[in-house]
Amino acid sequence: MKPEEFNKAVEKGELASLYLLYGDEPYLVERAVKKLMDRAVDPGFRDFNLDIFYGNECKGEEVFSAAQTLPMFADRRVVLVKKGGDLSAHAMEVLLPYLQDPSPGTCLILQAEKVDGRKKFYADFKKRGEAVEFKRPYENQLGPYVRDEVRAAGKKIEPAAAELLAYLVGNNLQELVSQIEKLCIYCGKKETVAVADVKAIVSDTKVESVFEFTDALGSKDLPRALKMLTALLQDGEVPLRMLGAVARHFRQLWQVRELLDRKVPQSELAKASGINPYFLGKVTAQARNYTVTELQRIFERMLELDLAFKSGGLEEPLFERFVMEACRR
Template sequence: MKPEEFNKAVEKGELAALYLLYGDEPYLVERAVKKLLDRAVDPGFRDFNLDVFYGNECKGEEVFGAAQTLPMFADRRVVLVKKGGDLSAHAMEVLLPYLHDPSPGTCLILQAEKVDGRKKFYADFKKRGEAVEFKRPYENQLGPYVRDEVRAAGKKIEPAAADLLAYLVGNNLQELVSQIEKLCVYCGKKEIVAVADVKAIVSDTKVESVFEFTDALGSKDLSRALKMLTALLQDGEVPLRMLGAVARHFRQLWQVRELLDRKVPQSELAKASGINPYFLNKVTVQARNYTAGELKRVFERMVELDLAFKSGGLEGPLFERFVMEACRR
């Protein structure tokens, strides 16, 4: 079942007895669980009809027993197993028979980041229940995601404004939704969110500084890039998050660099690259600062930097060295 199909079914009240909600985007998984709980369990009787377990510490017998318990003062009870991908072998063995004969008055939900589909328990769960995977959106999906969220809040947003917000915040959906909420409050009765509104909202956030940092790197402005890097690290910005923003920016530079090398006309760059025209001119100018070979080396250094960060390397000096190499003329 696709996420959009899941949302439509839940909104209609068409609920299944078994759900496996998982994926690498925790915000979307958590939101799906909340949506399901809101529909399946009356808040007034939630204390009687909701049991929450954690897969890494619960016993299969506990979950089995709760799932077979009849609902009180309601038509349905819910049994939620968080960290459902961490169930022990014994717990899976105990719960496997339940999958073949689930209680009609219970909705059993497994919430997980990832599951091992090779194991019989999860394979059977997917066959007999509804499995919904929530993937982290790709960069080219962030603009439409922003527009959908703004529309759900009762407003519209200019395409360039949606792309700007997505570019500044990146694919951290929790942060993105938080900024969208601020935007809608900021705009008040105004029906259409504009680029100026986005700039006004993000100007006081760290994402604006990260945006300036990536811009300095793309421009090979070593002095400004080092200054921004120092300020961001002192302000407590997470180096891995900064590196993600840098990688996103340089992917666009490499994409445009390749199009320029193929002699794609300027008038066709926007369509060929998928980059919003609002950003394209600056990206094109910066792409001309690099050869394809230089961009390849930048990405090789980013891979090394990512591994060094995750292994506990000194983040400040390592990032400084990367900046100096990336800005070398």
């Protein structure tokens, strides 16, 4: 089942007895769980009809027993297993028979980041229940995602404004939704969110500073890049998040650089690259600062930097060395 099919079914009240909600985008998974719970059990009766377990510590017997318990003062009860991908082998063995004959008055939800589909328990769960995977959207999907979220809030947003917000924030959906909420409040009775509104809201956050940092790197402006790096780290910005923004920016530079090398006409660059014309001029100018060989070396260094950060390396000196290499003329 696709996420959009899941949403439509839940809105109609067409609920299954078994749900596996998982994926690498925790915000979307958490929101889907909340939406399902809100529809499945009345908040006023949750004390009687909601049980929450954690897969890394619960016993199969207690989950089985809760799932077989009849609902009180309601048509349905919910049994939620968070970290559902961490169930022990014994717990899965105990719960396997339940999958063959789930209680019609219970909605059993497994919430997970990853599940091992090779294991019989998860394979049977997918076969007999509804499995919905929530993937982190690709960069070219962020603009439409922003527009959908703004529409759900009762407003419209200019295409360039949606692309600008997606570009500034990246694919951290929790941060993206937070910025959208601020935008809608800021716009008040105004029906359409404009580029100026995005700049007014996002400029007050660390996101704008990260954007300036990637811009300095792409421009090979070493003094400004080092100054921004120091300011961001002193302000508590997470190096891995910064690196993600840098990688996103340089992917666009590489993409445009290859198009330029193929002599793609300027008039066709926006369509060929998928980059909004609002940004294309600056990205194209920065892409001319690099050769494909240079960009390949930069990505190799970013991979090394990512591994070093995750293994506890000294973040500021390593990042400074990377900045100096990326800005080398």
